[in-house]
Amino acid sequence: MNRNRRLAGIGFGLLAYGMWGFFPLFFRQLSDVSPMDVLSNRAVWAFVLVGLLLTLRRQWPMVVAVFRTWRQLAMLSVAALLIGTNWLVFLWAVANRQVMASSLGYFLTPLVNVLLGLLVLKERLNRLEWLSVALALLAMVNEIVALGSLPWVSLVLATTFGTYGLVRKQLPVDAISGLWLETLAMLPVCGLYALWQARHGHAVFGGHDLRTTLLLISAGAITALPLMAFAAATQRLDLVTVGMLMYINPTLQFLTAVWIFGEPAQPARLLSFGLIWLGLLVFSGSAWGKYRQPA
Numbered sequence: 001m002n003r004n005r006r007l008a009g010i011g012f013g014l015l016a017y018g019m020w021g022f023f024p025l026f027f028r029q030l031s032d033v034s035p036m037d038v039l040s041n042r043a044v045w046a047f048v049l050v051g052l053l054l055t056l057r058r059q060w061p062m063v064v065a066v067f068r069t070w071r072q073l074a075m076l077s078v079a080a081l082l083i084g085t086n087w088l089v090f091l092w093a094v095a096n097r098q099v100m101a102s103s104l105g106y107f108l109t110p111l112v113n114v115l116l117g118l119l120v121l122k123e124r125l126n127r128l129e130w131l132s133v134a135l136a137l138l139a140m141v142n143e144i145v146a147l148g149s150l151p152w153v154s155l156v157l158a159t160t161f162g163t164y165g166l167v168r169k170q171l172p173v174d175a176i177s178g179l180w181l182e183t184l185a186m187l188p189v190c191g192l193y194a195l196w197q198a199r200h201g202h203a204v205f206g207g208h209d210l211r212t213t214l215l216l217i218s219a220g221a222i223t224a225l226p227l228m229a230f231a232a233a234t235q236r237l238d239l240v241t242v243g244m245l246m247y248i249n250p251t252l253q254f255l256t257a258v259w260i261f262g263e264p265a266q267p268a269r270l271l272s273f274g275l276i277w278l279g280l281l282v283f284s285g286s287a288w289g290k291y292r293q294p295a
Contacts, residue, residue: 009236013245016229019222021252024102025260026222027094030215035091037197037204038219040190042087044205045220047183053176053224062177075171076178080185082164089156098153099257100269104143105157106250107276110283111136112162120166128286135279139272146268175231179224247280 030038054060066072093102114129125133143151168178194204208216233245254273257263 005236009233010245012229013233013237014248016226016233017245017248018252019226019229020249022256023090023222024094024099024253024256026215027091027219028261030212030219031095033208033212033216035088035095036193038091038216039084039088039186040193040204041216042219042223043084043183043186043190045217046223047180047187047220049220050176050180050183050224053228054180057176059174059177062174063180066173066177066181072171072173073181075167076173076181077185079164079167079171079178080182082160082167083182084186084189086157086160086164089153089160093153093157097261097263099253099261100263100265101151101153102157103250103253103257104151104269104272104276105154106161106253107247107273107280108136108139108154108158109162109165110246111276111279112158113165114283116162116166126286128282132279132283132286135275135282139275139279142268142272142275146266146272175227176224179227 027038054063066076090102093099111133114125114133118125140151140155143154171178173181190204197204237245258265
């Protein structure tokens, strides 16, 4: 039974990270729509579809309980700001052929989590973890020297997603209820943006052809589905396995950028990726060693 449960967890994990990894392929189909328009539609349709899921699963009492706690509502609003910024920058990166930079950002996320644990949660780092952080910093220095500027796409994606994970970790709210509340917090911003665009003669939620409309509606669905699969995976697997599976997402994004979108793989950028991969290998070795130690 445990073996079947573990296999099911790996299957859910592969589904979640596989979907996230192929997000650039999906959102490239919407490259003619502005990133903020896509974000607004994504938030609205995710809000509607997740609301239907909450109704089917009869989980509304869990949502109502959150509304009684101002601290949780405030933290979810912060989480919404972080994940909304992450979505917006990712969409911009896809539309502007910067998928390799977004891949680097998601590779950096676990190491950002290590730094946040050190700075915010006052966790202690062992030598291997310090080495992994040093390799990541070296990769960023290489990026700055090679590009002549800060790799802002990678840094924003890694920082927002890492900080989002830190905020959500401290909230006792399940994934589905949390996503509905986060999209709810995004709606006022999306609504104001839509009104501003309407004054300039642009319809954010309409005026598209049938194909584009269906893709925008689907964006809400593919926002919820991998999150549900990820939640199912974390319920069945240990954190080390979940962490190792996480590298599937940026790896698929990297391969998509090079093999499908034809983004140039400059030697300097490949060196940055090499340093990050080495850092992740060192970090994973440290995590596995901690997992193997008796409690």
